[in-house]
Amino acid sequence: MSSNSQIENHESTGPKKKLLDQVRDVLRVKHYSYRTEQSYVQWIRRYILFHDKRHPSEMGAREIEAFLNDLAVKQHVAASTQNQALNALLFLYREVLHLPVEERINALRAKKSERLPVVLTKEEVEAVLNQLSGRNLLIAQLLYGSGLRVLECLRLRVKDVDFGQRQIVVHEGKGDKDRVTLLPARLIPALQLQLKEVKVRHEADLAAGFGRVELPPLCFCAQVPWGGYGMGLAVRFPGFQYIGGSADGH
Template sequence: MNKRKPKFLDQLSGVMRLKHYSIKTEKSYVHWGRRFILFHKKRHPQEMGAPEVQAFLNYLAVDQHVSASTQNQALNALVFLYKHVIKKELGTINAIRARRPKRLPVVLTREETQKILSLLSGGNHLMASMLYGSGLRLMECLRLRIARSWACVFVFGSKTLIFQANTL
């Protein structure tokens, strides 16, 4: 019987299965291994090292405009490939990092808030007004206990305090 050495990407799959990685992770890492090899014109990864990995990651960030998480996934796949299949440490990789977009919170103006509150009535208006005016969290508002004689709002079991009293 003729025993051939399995293809390189099949070796990667085999190692990942031995280490009990999920099938989706395996497919993803094989995909990144294939793209890395094709990017370097089908050179074997054993002939390459950190500079080639860095060039590939730079290509992904600059030319392909991938997200930061995609670039990190490609990096993790290549580090796994070199560490566990080729058994070679890559060392430091100073690739251009894809930037995560800065997300600003959506803040309503006073006029927008007043318009929204004016469209509500009854209990919904009361709860929305309480949330807006007091800084309560939604579940804190839903769990409020009413003490009519004290003109206070008591919040029990909030995240910040166990017991909190706010005057009306």
């Protein structure tokens, strides 16, 4: 049995879920992002492996400090990385295991880097954009002109872009927050062209038996013939790989 599978099963016998599944459940109930979920689970797994697969309920502040010290001294992680590991372990003990943990963990702190951010000039940005074309150029222009993060841009749906108000609605951004940002007027023609291309792709997918989205059985949209087919749900920058779903058997 692999180390990962042993850790997943690192739970006392009985009806309770595996430890890492419990962590995932609590994170989702509290609406943490998927990326945070992946990060926390990974740090908890590493913590358990570091202590020879002892169950976290058998450990406490001393073991947390030893793990964090190793990250700082031997693995030379950044301060932000060490803080992320600490946050994951505090979440495990307080929110999942419901065990008290000392407020102050006396671990050696990783050295915090003090570097100024690199800010490109307008000329440098223009030089970068001049090396791009097509869809990649449009994505980069949105990142720069609308202040979108990479994942926010790639997850945009047709319904999120309001050409009339010249604005973009970002759903579930950083901190699981929605926000509205501007849509530069000069990008509207390129976005409208991208929309036409997405529509052609969407119609071709439907004709080939793809292009549906899975909806809960009790959802109103799932009760009507056009449920799951709307262009409003289409991704503005779709991928090139088909992923099957169970709603229609494809």
